[in-house]
Amino acid sequence: MLKQFAVAVFLSAAALAAAPILAADLPSHPFIHVNASAEFYVMPDLGEIDIDIVSLDTDPDTAWKEVNDGLETVRALFVQHGVAMDDILVQDIVRRPRKVEVLPEGQPLPMDTRVSIHLTVRDLGQWTPLLRSLLVMKNIESLAVSFNRSDRGKIEDDLLEEALGKAKLKAQKIAKGVGARLGAAAGVSVGALKNLSNAMGMSSDPFARNVGERRASPKGSEMALVQAMRLGQAVDVIYRIGNAGR
CATH class of the missing domain: 3.30.110.170 (Protein of unknown function (DUF541), domain 1)
Incomplete structure (x- = not known):
């Protein structure tokens, strides 16, 4: 046009x-x-998903375990919906200060522990059930999606x-x-x-x-x-x- x-x-x-x-x-x-x-x-014939798995536990060891457990859960979910392991990219687990709008005086800056995941979904027949499962999961942040064409x-x-x-x-x-x-x-x-x-x-x-x-x-x-x-x-x-x- x-x-x-x-x-x-x-x-x-x-x-x-x-x-x-x-x-x-x-x-x-x-x-x-x-x-x-x-x-x-x-x-589209391709879909991409980005998510963060996050733990707000103040104990680093507990937070690390929560994030790892969440990572294994979503990996199993992805494989269940036909996503190949090569299409699942996992960054290193990091612990960092959490952004807050207002921090009471004298209170230490809160920390979070998180891991970022990017995956490519090549079978879009699995897209809707996969996303519906992710949307109700706990400890998931920064969920973003995009579509593309192989051609x-x-x-x-x-x-x-x-x-x-x-x-x-x-x-x-x-x-x-x-x-x-x-x-x-x-x-x-x-x-x-x-x-x-x-x-x-x-x-x-x-x-x-x-x-x-x-x-x-x-x-x-x-x-x-x-x-x-x-x-x-x-x-x-x-x-x-x-x-x-x-």
């Missing part, structure tokens, strides 16, 4: 001289500037090709509308051409030019649902412009 486009056509040196910008910000030839985007909704690279290549095609078509229509001929592309960017766009007042909504998935991460019970991904690619292109008869 083409969200927005911005166009500037400069047909004479006088027009360039009148603009309150530096010469280095502009191409040294008359140009058409367009931006375009493509997007695609697709169901994401190909999808993003296709989106880039589509966005570039839309940009060229738009530029061709603009050139025809002003009685000119569209020349070769003189500059391409998969992000905003900031110096040019900002200087010319052509950059409107920077958040609408993001690349990749744009939906916010699911929270709470939504984590247990496999949700569609929105993948997008935006491009900025500068084309040379000439007279229609040349």
